[in-house]
Each structure stands twice: as C-alpha cells, then as structure tokens.
Amino acid sequence: MEVLGSLQCMLSPIQPNQIPPSNSKNAHLLTRRKALTFTSSIAAFYFQFCQNSDISGFPSAIAQPVDELQQEEDRAVQIFQGTSSSVVFIKDLELAKIPKSTSETVLPEDENVKVEGTGSGFIWDKFGHIVTNYHVVAKLATDRSGLQLCKVSLVDASGNSIIREGKIVGFDPDYDLAVLKVDLKGNELKPVTLGTSRDLHVGQRCFAIGNPYGYENTLTTGVISGLGREIPSPNGKSIREAIQTDAAINAGNSGGPLIDSYGHVIGINTATFTRKGTGMSSGVNFAIPIDTIVRIIPYLIVYGTPYTDRY
Template identity: 35%
Template sequence: MNTQFVSFTDAVSQPGENGEQDQILLDAYSNTVVNVAKKVSPSVVQIKVSGRNQNASRAPQPGRRPGSSRPGSNDGGSGSGFIISTDGYIITNNHVVAGASSLVVGLPDGRDFDATLIGRDPATDIAVIKIYADGLKAIRFADSKQVQVGQIAIAVGNPYGFQYSLTAGVVSALGRTLRSESGRLIDDVLQTDAALNPGNSGGPLVNSNGDVIGVNTAVILPAQGICFAVSSNLAALVAGKLIIEGRVRRGYLGIAGQLINLTERIKQYNQLSTRTGVLVASVEADGIAGNGELMQGDIIVEFNGHPIATVDDLHRHLTDDTIGRRIQLTILRENRQKGVIVIPGEMN
C-alpha cells in the first residue's frame, strides 16, 4: 500500500527551525523574569525576628506557614516583606512578626534598620512595619481582580535565609479561602505554583510587570506546588487601615454560633434560599454588643436582608461599617421567621 503525506503549509520546515523558535520563546520568558527581578528585588526586604515565644503565632490553615527560617526555634526567625512607600512602610505577614520583641529589617544594599510595628491583622495575616531610612524604592500594587488563571506569577523572598531568591510559576487558581489564626476565613486568596519555602512569608507575588498581585502566605507541605497568597486588593485595604488607625475594626455580636442543617420542610415553609443557618449556641451579655433580643436556640438565616448559611457568612458581614448600627437579623425561633434588632460592638 502506498502512503502519501499531505502538507497543510506551503512553508518547508528546515532542520533546527523549531529549536530556534523555542529559543526565541524561551528568551522572551527569560527576559520577562529577569526584568521583573531587577525591578522588584530592591523593594524586597528580609525581616529578622527575635524575642518571640514558641506559641506567638500560627499561620493560616489549611496551609502551613513558610514564615520562619528556623522551624522550631522559640526565640525568633526570619521572613520577608516589601516596601510600599518611600518613607519606609513595609507589608509582611502577621505570623512573621506576631509576638516579637525586636524586628530588624535587612535591605538589599546590606543596610540593617530597627523596625517599628505599625499594626497587624490576624484575621487576614497582614501586618505593617516601618523603618526610617533613605533611598527606599517602593513597589506598586496591581488590581488583583484583573488576575487570570495561567498568567505568570513570580515570588521574591528570603527562603531559609537565602536573601532575595526568586521563583516563577503561574497563577493556578483564584478565589481560594484560608482559615486565619482568628478563625475567620481569608477570602480571595490566590493559588500559585511558584515555589515557597520557610522565609518566603510576607514577600510579594508579582505579575510580569513587576506589580504586586499578592502577599505570599502559606503552603501545603505534603503537596507539590500548591502555595497561597493574600490578594493585593485585600492586602492594600488592610494595610491602609493599619497605617491610618493601627488596627482593622470588625463587628462583634457576642454570640457563639454553629452551623445547623435546615429540614426541607422548614426551608419551604419559611421560603428560605439556603439549606443551613447559624444556630445561636449561647448569648454573651457583656455589654459590648446589643444582643438582648437574641436567644439561645435561635437560628440566624439573614443579616440585613443577606442570606446567612454559615458562620463565615456572618463574619463577612460584620465589618467596621456595622459597628454601632441597628442591624436586622432574620431568625428562626420555634421554626418560624422572626425579625430581631442587634447592634454590633467592636471586636477587641
């Protein structure tokens, strides 16, 4: 049988042509990473921590922190951060600096400076520190809402004390969540396969333009290439509040709540859109929150008209805007809907 090969192009492929094309593509990728390294590295710092007790901080779950470069040490370690203003403000992770009595920032030019803690937010694992130095180069934030799966992601930090190391990969997924030290969920977390190791925590995850798309936060140790970063939009918002107010204010209801499944009959009778709610296990009358209309056994299903299916939903709505305001909760009491008024206090 005669076999004929059909060509779908007029061009004749010459030996070595594909290799040359691959080399051009490789050079383009390499040039991108090299240029990012040159642009970003002057803004990335090493944070040396001392005087911290063993249980001072915990990283977000289910990841494991790449924060301390000396695992198991009970007096300190090191992590990463990046300069966000020429007057010395630096973003890092809360679990890098929590409980430390001394913070020293090492700059790429070899200078060391004592740092002051401006504020930290365990609920998002973001912290801001400040140094007083000249000749600082700030890094810019990108809009993390514009990030797409598959785009280049480059991490710069100080893993295991090896200063200003760079790893590159892609954005693997968007919209992940992590459980923070405070028990709240960190929303809009980026997943990347750019390798992170102990000491990378608090360093920037940047795009191909060298702008920050996330703050490297956690890894899953048994896995390969599953790393997480707090989105740049959330980090910038929290950092701004820490710089201006020294803290992030959040609402507090003074209750202990837990997830409860609703029967189909209860759901249909009350015309609910969710299959679960938040059972009020106890009410704490501590005077911080106005919760006198709530009773043990109530099931919260709406917050100011927004459906509530989990405790995390409730946390998301308890922002600083709700503190001191009259908020209507829709609850189920004896399986029937009822509206009650609460006044969230400020969480300590």
C-alpha cells in the first residue's frame, strides 16, 4: 500500500500554466520531450525505489492472515493428535445373567448384553485409573445385582487399541466425579497433561474431545463463554465454579476432557442445556473445573469416597 500511495502522489495532474502553447512545432516537440523525460523519471524513480526500499511488507500483509489461519489449524490438529490417545470410550452394559467367570480381555457383547449408555473419560495416570462423570457409571456404582458391567475402549502408549473392563474405584455424586480402573496387563498408558482453571479468561479458545452418540474421538472447538457458573449435581446439590463453553457437547461427551490451547486439561465436560423436546444442544455447555477435580480424585483413588464422607 505504501508503494501504491507513492505512485498516486507522483501522478498528480500538471498545472495548465506549465504547458507551452501548442501552435509551435518546436513547442510541441519540447512538450513531447518534457513528457518523455517526465515519464522516464517516474520509471527511474520507481525502479530505484524498489531496489532501495523494503517492499516485502506488501505481499506479507496479504499472506499474514493466511499464515495465522494455517498456524491455528495446525495447532488444533496437534492438540487432537497429542490428547486423543488419552481419551477413552465408556460403554455401560447390562447382562442378561451373571456370568460364571469374567474375562478382562474378552467382554461379552451379544444378544445377552444390553448397551444402556455411552460416555467418555480420560486416563489419569499410568496405573490405569480413568476419570469420568459419576452419572456415566452411576448404574455400575450402585449395582447390587452383579448384572452391570462397564467396558472401556482405549489406546495404549504404543497406539494399540485395547478393550478392558472398568472397575469402580471411587465416586463422588456431589461433584459428579468417578474413577474407574482397568487392568493394563503389560500395556503402558498415556495420561493427560493437567492444567489449571484458576487463571482462565472468557474468550479463551478451548477444545473438547469425546464420543458423542458413540462417534469415537470427536473433536469440537469453541471458547470459554463464562466462568463461575453453578450447575446441578446428580444428587440434587450444586456444583460451583463450573466453566461455560460453546464447544459442542452432546450425549456421550460426558466425562471427556475440556482442553486449552496448550493441550492441558482444564475441565471435564459434564452438562449441556437442550431445547425442550428436541434433544439438541443449545450451545450452552458446562465443564467441572480441573482445580476441583485435582482436589477430589486423589481421595477417590486412595479411599474410594470423597474426603467429606470419611468422617
């Protein structure tokens, strides 16, 4: 734009009193000679300007938005590739009868098994602990019949897909949190990278990975729409300091991670408002903040119950 502006300035009209009378042949030749000299001066100045000036900013001004868009897309791809292997697919199963023996590598899934629901979770540590929402595994957590079973599909650190039975370790309905454990049997897992939720700001980019409607490893993007929200827990109490986001969260996303632009988990996707009678997401979605999760999960792993329930 700087170059174009300079040229426009130099091509301003010549004043009438600077043009000699046109009835003289010599004057006419002189006029042509001056015009040619003037045109040559423009060309000489232009080429000298191009050689001595840095005009690289002109094409870069156009290319810069393209480069920024490419960087943004590349970042989203990197976040998904780096985190998706730490996200698991959870299926709630109801058996028609109690099996004589339970195999952790071959789980029953035939006419005698009913899939009651699906959800998501993420790998907490290399010992096989899986964090998810309590409402995803509530039937298993409260089962007294022995007919409830939880199947966990995940990927190990080497990229191998494995299926294991998930055993309940602990749960806290007040905060809609639960911990499962799977038997590794020689498989090494890749835990998520934990972030913090104390310094989040409205407008930050965020990413959700989960299994909506059974579609595994689905990525949705959005921003943090609000902070300090209050949402109901499964037992009717309130979960405070929830994160509001417009990243799409649907049935099956529950228990999956909400991730920041650095690939760090900042929350667990938990709830969404739906339009009455449609089942469609309204775009108003909520996640439990990671600072709350970090405070509760270690107690569930060690004691099976939240800290407040042990006294």
